[in-house]
Amino acid sequence: MPNRAGYAAMIREYAPLDEAPAIPSTPEQKLWTSVLLMALRDACGAVSYVKSTKRQMIINNAQRFFQEPSPALRAICELIDVDYDTVRTVAIQRINEFNRTGKPQALTIKGLKAESQERLAA
Numbered sequence: 773m774p775n776r777a778g779y780a781a782m783i784r785e786y787a788p789l790d791e792a793p794a795i796p797s798t799p800e801q802k803l804w805t806s807v808l809l810m811a812l813r814d815a816c817g818a819v820s821y822v823k824s825t826k827r828q829m830i831i832n833n834a835q836r837f838f839q840e841p842s843p844a845l846r847a848i849c850e851l852i853d854v855d856y857d858t859v860r861t862v863a864i865q866r867i868n869e870f871n872r873t874g875k876p877q878a879l880t881i882k883g884l885k886a887e888s889q890e891r892l893a894a
Contacts, residue, residue, distance in 0.1 A: 805852050811834050815837070815863065
């Protein structure tokens with residue numbers, strides 16, 4: 773597990789430059805935030821840690837994780853305090869954009885929390 777500075781750098785690598793992510797406060801939130809962001813990176817093709825023969829399988833599995841209803845994703849969202857439906861909606865938009873353009877699409881926890889609060893307030 774990276775230290776606080778390493779964790780922030782890892783998130784910023786995938787986040788828009790003008791949007792600083794919120795840093796989770798507990799070790800469990802850090803872990804599950806990392807899991808969620810890694811799954812999204814995989815779903816959007818940022819899979820550089822495996823040989824090319826398994827790359828497409830990882831992308832497909834990660835995309836299904838967001839596209840199909842998932843109790844595991846719901847539990848992760850509850851643990852890091854973001855809205856499950858918002859995460860799925862935003863992730864599917866990013867996945868569709870990736871599938872259309874081949875370019876990874878950014879997502880931050882801060883952005884998801886803001887969208888979650890807006891959705892819950894409506």
